[in-house]
Amino acid sequence: MNLWTESDHAQRYLDRRTSYPHRQEGYGVVLELITPAPHRVLDLGCGDGEVIGRIVEHAPGSGGIACDFSPEMLERARARFDGSGVQVVEHDLEVPIPDDWGTFDVIASAFAIHHLVDERKQQLYREVFDRLDPGGIFLNLEHVDSPTPELHEAFLVAIGTAIEFDDPSNKLVSVETQLGWLRDIGFEQVDCLWKWREMALLTGIRASGA
Numbered sequence: 082m083n084l085w086t087e088s089d090h091a092q093r094y095l096d097r098r099t100s101y102p103h104r105q106e107g108y109g110v111v112l113e114l115i116t117p118a119p120h121r122v123l124d125l126g127c128g129d130g131e132v133i134g135r136i137v138e139h140a141p142g143s144g145g146i147a148c149d150f151s152p153e154m155l156e157r158a159r160a161r162f163d164g165s166g167v168q169v170v171e172h173d174l175e176v177p178i179p180d181d182w183g184t185f186d187v188i189a190s191a192f193a194i195h196h197l198v199d200e201r202k203q204q205l206y207r208e209v210f211d212r213l214d215p216g217g218i219f220l221n222l223e224h225v226d227s228p229t230p231e232l233h234e235a236f237l238v239a240i241g242t243a244i245e246f247d248d249p250s251n252k253l254v255s256v257e258t259q260l261g262w263l264r265d266i267g268f269e270q271v272d273c274l275w276k277w278r279e280m281a282l283l284t285g286i287r288a289s290g291a
């Protein structure tokens with residue numbers, strides 16, 4: 082089940098987004114890891130363009146591709162990036178990254194990939210590796226699994242919701258498992274560079290010789 086193509090679901094997220102505690106810290110660490118030089122950026126599951134928008138502000142001259150499959154989100158992202166170097170593209174993350182998108186030195190995603198089943202998540206991580214320029218970085222600010230049901234419930238309470246309202250679109254995986262996937266694919270400098278409860282920033286680099 083993935084509710085994100087429904088306009089109401091997208092709207093509810095946008096209304097609540099700024100109320101999630103600590104979330105801004107995660108976006109802040111993403112920027113800390115990117116030099117202020119121009120980059121070619123891919124934002125996977127861009128929503129209204131939150132991550133790539135912050136990167137372009139932080140590193141003027143950057144551009145690239147922002148993709149999502151929600152009509153509501155795409156409309157907002159298109160309005161936001163009209164006339165800029167960011168191309169907004171309708172794309173379902175269930176489908177491989179199109180060949181004609183080229184390569185990127187920054188591939189970012191925020192709170193999107195956990196909507197895919199685990200096999201597709203791993204396949205997408207492989208596609209990301211293939212699309213990174215040598216030395217390029219993958220930054221996945223993600224909703225990750227808790228080690229116990231009690232900690233999962235405590236996370237939901239901490240963000241102002243409850244287990245009965247848990248999003249059925251979520252397919253959460255632990256930090257440890259995902260870091261293992263990234264290492265197995267060949268990413269280097271793999272780490273979780275920020276975490277608050279179920280929100281984590283998973284990163285890896287495609288080495289220059291890889």
Ligand SMILES: C[S@@+](CC[C@H](N)C(=O)[O-])C[C@H]1O[C@@H](n2cnc3c(N)ncnc32)[C@H](O)[C@@H]1O
Pocket residue numbers: 083085086094098125126127128129130131132148149150151154172173174175190191192193194196
């Ligand atoms: C929690 S929102 C995050 C949006 C944005 N990245 C941000 O940081 O605000 C999740 C986004 O993932 C998108 N998404 C979920 N499943 C997707 C899929 N299969 N293909 C493309 N986008 C997807 C949703 O439409 C939504 O915009």
